[in-house]
Amino acid sequence: MASTSSSTVRSHPVVFTTQTPYVLPSQKFMIPLDWKRYQLSQLINKALDLSKPVPFDFLVRGEILRTTLLEWRAAKGVGEEDTLEIEYFESVIPPQRMSDIPHEDWMSSVSYRIPQHFVTASYDGHLRLFDYSQNPVIDTSVHQAPITSVCVVPSSSSDTESRILASSSHDLTACLTRIYLSPEGPSASTVASLHLHTSPLSCVSSDASGSHLLTSSWDGLIGKKRRKTAPVNIKRKVPIAVLKSHTAPVSKALFATGLHAKGKAYSCGFDSTVRTWDVESGVCVNTVNVPERPMLDLAQTPDGNVLLAASTDRTVSIFDLRVSNSSLSSSTGFMMHPATPSCIATSESGKQQVVTGAYDGVARLWDLRSTKGAVTSFRVWDGMKVLAVDWAGDVVSIGGEGGVEVWRIAGGS
C-alpha cells in the first residue's frame, strides 16, 4: 500500500539506542516503513554529521534488521502504535582474506596468541610458527602422531622471547614446548610430556595465569596439571588432579574466565553434556544434559557470560551463564548451521560476536543477539573442512584441511 501511494508513506515511531560512541539524542523518530538498513544507516550518519561515513547495523528486539520495517512488522505482528527501540552498532565490513599459508597436512589447531606470530598444529605431528609475512619461523616435530590441539601458555614474566606451547596428541601425551624467539635464531625444545590418558587426547588448554593446564581425552578423563617453571630436562609429569565424570570422550575442557569464574572449569563431551568443575577439589559441580547432542567444541566469551558448544547435530548451543550464576540448566539458544560446526572462537574485543567454522569449509560470523542467521559468512575452502579458528584482535585465523588462512574482520563493536 505504501508503495502504491508514495504521498502517504506510513511511518513508525522509533527510538534509537546504541553502545557505540556515535550516540543520537534520545528522541522519537518517525521512520518510514519502507526503509531498510541502508536508509537507517544514512539517517544516523546524517544526523550525527559524520565526516567519514560509518555503516551501521540495526537490532530490533534482539534481531538484526534485514528487511524493510514494514515486512519486519508484518512478520512479527507488532502494532502500529508501539514504539520500537532500535539498537545500532557499527556493521561488520565483509571480511577480507589477508593471507593463506598452505600446508601439506591438515591443520588441527591454530593460535594467534603470540604477537605477530601464528602457531599451527598439524596432523603430521609438527608445531609450526609463522610470522606475519608467512615465513616459517620454527618447525619442530613434537609428536609422532597427529597433534589435536595447541595452546599458548600465558606467562606472567615479561620475557617476550620465550614462550611455552602446550600440545595434545593422538600418542596419548601432551607436551610442553618452549620456544625462543631470539633475534639470532629461533629455537624450540620440548620441556615436558604429560602422561595420564589411555586414549588420544582431544584438547589442551591453560588458565589465564598459565600455571595450570587441562587436558581432555577420548577416554573420558580430564587431567589437571601444574606447569612448573623452568624445567631443565624433559620430564614425565603426572596430573595433580583427574576430573572424572564424563561417560564418553571429552572433546574440550577449558578454564572459566570472567569475574565469578575463579577455580572453575567447563568441559563438554560426546555424552551430550556440558559439565562445570570445581578445579580445586576436582568435583563436577554442575551437569547440563542436552539430549542427543554430542559436543565437539566449547568456547566462552571473554567476559565469562556466555558458553557456546558446537555439537554434531549442526547446532551451536548457547548457555547464558548470567541467567543463573551458579548453575546452568539448559541451553538458551541455538545457532543452526548447514554443516557440522567443528570449532568456535570468540572475539577478545567484541563481547557479542563469535566465529564458527564448519565442515563445509565456511566460517561464519555470528552475533549473539541475533541467532537466527549468521551476520556474515566467508567461504574459506570449497569442500574442505574447517577444523580450527582463532580470533585475536581483528584477525581471524582459520585452520583446516587446506592449511591456514588469515582473514581480517573489521568493524563490529
Place this chain on the structure above:
Amino acid sequence: MMAVPGLGKPLKKRKQEELEDVEKRAFAEVVDLEMQSEEEEEDEERGSDILSDDGEVDDFPEIDAASDSDEESEEEEDDTDDLDEEDTLEEDSDADSDLHIFPKSKVVVSDITGQKKTVYPEIEPDYDSDSSTEEDPSRTGNIPMHWYDDLPHIGYDINGKRVLRPAKGDELDKFLATVDDPTSWTTAFDKNTQMDKPLSAEELDIIRRLQAGENPDAEYDPYEPTIEWFTGKGKEEVMPISSAPEPKRRWLPSKWEKQKIMKIVRAIRQGRIVGSKPTAADKKHQFYAIWNEPPSNQPPPLPAPKPKLPTNSESYNPPEEYLPTEEERKQWENTEPEDRERDYLPQKYSALRLVPAFDKFIKQRFNRQLDLYLAPRIQRIKLNVDPNSLLPKLPSPGSLRPFPNYKSLKFTHTKARVRCLSISPDGAWVASGDESGVISLWEVNVGREVKRWTLGSKVGAIEWCPRLDVCFFVAGTEEKLHFLMPPNLSPAVLTMTQSTLAPATLPPATQSSIKWISSSGAVEEGPILVIELPGASGLPRQLTWHRKGDYLASVSSSETQGGVWMHQISRRHSQAPFTKIKGAVQMVLFHPTKPHFFVATQRYVRLYNLAEQKLLKTLMPGIQWISSMDIHPSGDHVIVGGYDRKLCWFDLELSEKPYKVLRYHTRAIRSLHFHPTYPLFASSSDDGSIQIFHARVYSDLMTDPLIVPLKILRGHDVKDGLGVLQVKWVNKQPWLVSAGADGNALVWCS
C-alpha cells in the same frame, strides 16, 4: 378314508392290525381268494358300502388304485399265457390263409339236446400236439448256429443224417429275387433252416399291430362285457368268509378321528383356522395412500422433502442489500445451473401489481414432482472412508530422534570402490578397505586418515575385534586374513593385543590346512598375524566375531566346504564347522547371547546350535538370493536382505516365515546393520540410498516390534551398477558410516 388310520392310530393299534392282516392274508391264500394288500380297507370299504347300502366302488379311487395295480399284474400274467397259447395255435393253422389263429369252431345243432353247440376240431393228443407241427429237419437243438458256419451241413436230422445247407445264391441272385418275386419282401431268414422263409399272413398281421402299437393279438377285445361273478341277484354271499366275530371298529365311530376332527372344530371356533375368503372380493382394485401405511418389515421411509420456505431475498420487494451487484449477477449467469448457490436472482418491484408472471412456475412444479418421485426411500449410508485412516498409525519420525539425517563428512578412497568398513568398539575409528587393497584408518569425527596399509589384493571384509582390552581388526584378502593393529595404543592395550595375537609361547600346532603365521618384528607396519586359508578358497566375503572376541568366522567366496571357517584366537586353531552344506553360504552370524549360529545360504537361513551340533530352525524368507543379514542385539529378531530388493524381518519366537517384508529399495540390498544400542537399523542398496528404520523391540512378548521408516539418506553415486556396499553404525552414537562403490566412505550424523 385311507389317511385316517395312518394319521391317528397309535403304534400299538397299528401293530395289532398288521397281525390281523397277516392272519387274514394267510387265510385268503388258503381259500384262494383274490389277494389284496389292503385287506382292511377292503373290509372297511365293504362296511361303508354296507353303511351307505348302495355305494359305488368307483368312489374310492385310492383303494382302487392299489387294488387295480394288483389286478393288472395278474392280468398281465394271464395275457402272457394266452400269447403262448396263441403262438402254438398259429402254428397249427399255418397253412390256413385266413387270419384266425385259434382253431376254427363250428356251431352245430346237437343231436341229443337239439340245441346249438360249438364244436372244436379234434386235437391229436400226441407228444407235442400243442407245439409246432412243422417238422424241423435239424435236430441239433438250441446251440449257436455259427458252429456250422464252416461246414457243408447245418445239422442232423432225427435219423442222424446230415441236413445239407440249402443252396444260397450270391448277391445278384438276392437282388434278382427281390425284383422277380413279389413276395420276397415278406420273407425272413430262418436260422434253423438257414434259408429265407415267407412270413405267414398272421405273422405279418402281428408285425403290423406291433408297428401300430396295438395289442398283437387279433382276437383281443378291449371292450368285452363284464361278467358279474359275485355280485348281483342270487350271488350274495350268505356265509361269512371268516368265522371270527366282527371287530368293533367295523361299527363304532373312530375315537381318534373324532379327536382329530374336534381339534379342527375347536380351531375353527377359536378363529385360528379361517377359511379362505371368496376370491371375487379381491378382483376390485382399492386405492390407498402409500405414505400413510408404512410396511412393518422395513424401516419407515423418509418423509417427503418439504419445499423450502421463501426467504427475504425471494420477496418481490427485498431490501437493497439482498439485490445482487452487477458482478454477482454476471457471475450467477456464468455459472452452471447445478453449481449455482441459489436458483434465482433477487429482484425488486415497487408494487406487487408490477410483478410479472412467475416464469419458472412449470419448471418448479416439475422439479417438485421429480423431488417427490425420486425422493430417496432408503437412507443410503455412503462408505466414505478416508484412505489415510486405513494406514497404520506410525509415530512421526520427528518423535523418534535421534537418527542420522545429514552427511557430516566424507572420506575418499582415491583408487577404487570401498568394499567394506568396520568401526572400532569405542566408536572413534573407522577402518575401510577398498578393492585395490588399501585399508585406511580414520577418525569418525574428523575424517582424517591416520594410517594406511596396502595389502596388495582386494579387501573383501574388515571386522574390528569386539573386545575392549585389546585393539585390532581383521581384514580379509585373497585367501588370507590379516590382523592389524591401529597405532597409538596405550601400553596396556598394546601388550595385551600382542600377547593375544603373537604370544611368546605358541600353543601346540594342530593338524589343519590353515596356517597361522605371526610376525614378531615390524608390527608397526604390517599385520601382526596372518591366517592363510586353503588355496582356491577365494576372497573372504564376510568376517564376523563372536561377542567375546575369541572366535572369528569367515565366509569365503569359494564353494568348498561351504567356505565357512571358524577361527579360535586363543588356541590358534581353525576348523570348518560344516562338512557339507546345501547351497552357497552367503553370510554367517553368531547369536549375541546363545551358542547359536546363523548360516544364510542362497535362499534359506539356518540356525544351528553349536553346543549340541544340530539344526534348530530354518527360516524361509522367500528371497531369491540372500545378500545380507543381521541379528538384533536382543537376539530374538533377524533381518534378512536380498538381491531382489526385499527385506524380511523375522521374529525368532514366532514363525519361520517373515513377520514383515519391506520392499522399499529399488535395487538390490547390499548391507544391513542393527544399531547396538539405539532402536535403529539401516539398509543400503545398489540404488545408492541408505534407509534408516526405527525398530523398537518390546520385552513384552505380546507386543509386536514397531518398525518405522525414518529417513532415506542419499549421497553415494551409483557406479557400475553398484551403490552403497556396506553400512555400519557407530557404537554409542546414532551415527552411520557407509562405504560406497564411488570410492567414498560417508559419515552420517544425527
